[in-house]
Amino acid sequence: VEIVSYDGPRALRLRETELPQGVPAEIAAFGEPVRIAVRAAGVSFPELLQSRGQYQMKPELPFVPGAEVAGTVEQAPCGSSFAPGDRVFAFCLLGGFADTALAPEQLVFRLPESLDFAEGASLFSNYHTAYFSLVTRGRAERGETVLVHGAAGGVGTASLQVARALGLKTIAAAAGAMLVLRSDGPWKDEALAAGGADMVLDPVGDRTLDSLRALREGGRLVIVGFTSGEIPEIAVHRPLHRNVDVIGAGYGAYVFSRPELGAAISSELGAMIDQGLVRPIVGARYSLSEAGAALAHLDSRRALGKVVLEVDG
Numbered sequence: 001v002e003i004v005s006y007d008g009p010r011a012l013r014l015r016e017t018e019l020p021q022g023v024p025a026e027i028a029a030f031g032e033p034v035r036i037a038v039r040a041a042g043v044s045f046p047e048l049l050q051s052r053g054q055y056q057m058k059p060e061l062p063f064v065p066g067a068e069v070a071g072t073v074e075q076a077p078c079g080s081s082f083a084p085g086d087r088v089f090a091f092c093l094l095g096g097f098a099d100t101a102l103a104p105e106q107l108v109f110r111l112p113e114s115l116d117f118a119e120g121a122s123l124f125s126n127y128h129t130a131y132f133s134l135v136t137r138g139r140a141e142r143g144e145t146v147l148v149h150g151a152a153g154g155v156g157t158a159s160l161q162v163a164r165a166l167g168l169k170t171i172a173a174a175a176g177a178m179l180v181l182r183s184d185g186p187w188k189d190e191a192l193a194a195g196g197a198d199m200v201l202d203p204v205g206d207r208t209l210d211s212l213r214a215l216r217e218g219g220r221l222v223i224v225g226f227t228s229g230e231i232p233e234i235a236v237h238r239p240l241h242r243n244v245d246v247i248g249a250g251y252g253a254y255v256f257s258r259p260e261l262g263a264a265i266s267s268e269l270g271a272m273i274d275q276g277l278v279r280p281i282v283g284a285r286y287s288l289s290e291a292g293a294a295l296a297h298l299d300s301r302r303a304l305g306k307v308v309l310e311v312d313g
């Protein structure tokens with residue numbers, strides 16, 4: 001499936017083509033890739049932005065989008081720990097909305113037995129980001145309280161599950177949390193009435209000041225994304241007066257250059273999956289030919305959990 005123009009979800013076209021020769025520069029930069037027979041591809045906010053030419057990674061048109069997949073290994077580099085037939089999930093950056101994708105070996109992980117391919121295609125960006133934001137950057141401690149914004153979305157649902165697996169108390173602006181607040185209601189006062197939060201995890205971006213106000217002394221606001229389309233500004237006296245931290249959590253910029261950290265996060269999440277504490281929520285399944293409708297679904301804010309394209313095996 002290619003993005004052929006910048007007309008949003010209508011800009012996607014299905015096309016039969018030979019397997020391209022060579023490895024795209026973005027992937028070659030990581031070394032020899034793993035070739036994967038795709039069974040499911042995750043659909044995320046960046047693909048929606050790409051269909052409008054609004055994402056930082058802007059390849060020449062037409063191009064195949066799709067940053068994460070699950071499937072089976074077709075071909076692995078010499079000396080690799082993967083072999084043809086292995087069930088895996090992977091972050092391929094681009095090219096995932098296809099039968100075959102190439103992914104850097106350090107971003108390929110074994111798919112836990114208990115998960116199907118659609119669930120596997122929902123793991124990497126949401127769950128790795130959730131763990132990274134809560135633990136690596138957010139310094140979460142068992143027993144603390146975290147307020148999760150955008151809690152019905154991909155990163156939000158993942159963060160709620162991982163937070164509970166870590167022994168945190170959760171407050172959310174959507175279903176699935178111990179305390180549920182409406183993001184369009186007086187959530188900040190309600191959160192304070194419930195004792196405030198030690199951490200606020202924000203993938204939405206339009207409520208920064210109230211997020212700081214909802215923190216307890218010593219609390220951390222972890223900035224994860226901007227689905228609202230706004231990049232807010234706050235005066236720096238705010239964190240000073242309240243003795244709170246504002247922390248950026250950018251997964252790729254931090255973890256891609258530390259493959260051992262990516263592997264450690266994957267193993268922590270694997271243990272949570274094995275214990276039944278974490279299970280990706282697949283909110284909608286589409287076929288590859290319906291990729292445009294899948295993006296429109298995300299665009300309409302109807303998406304719950306992860307939107308996935310399924311590819312026939």
Ligand SMILES: NC(=O)c1ccc[n+]([C@@H]2O[C@H](COP(=O)([O-])OP(=O)(O)OC[C@H]3O[C@@H](n4cnc5c(N)ncnc54)[C@H](OP(=O)(O)O)[C@@H]3O)[C@@H](O)[C@H]2O)c1
Binds near residue numbers: 126153224298
């Ligand atoms: N920092 C990192 O390393 C990293 C990694 C992965 C993703 N991200 C970013 O994290 C963000 C969330 O990704 P996601 O996959 O969770 O997205 P998502 O599932 O599409 O959306 C998350 C939530 O954002 C809210 N939202 C969506 N559109 C909005 C709008 N126009 N105005 C206000 N709220 C809106 C919705 O919550 P309500 O309608 O319930 O309020 C939605 O449930 C994205 O910006 C993504 O790029 C960052």
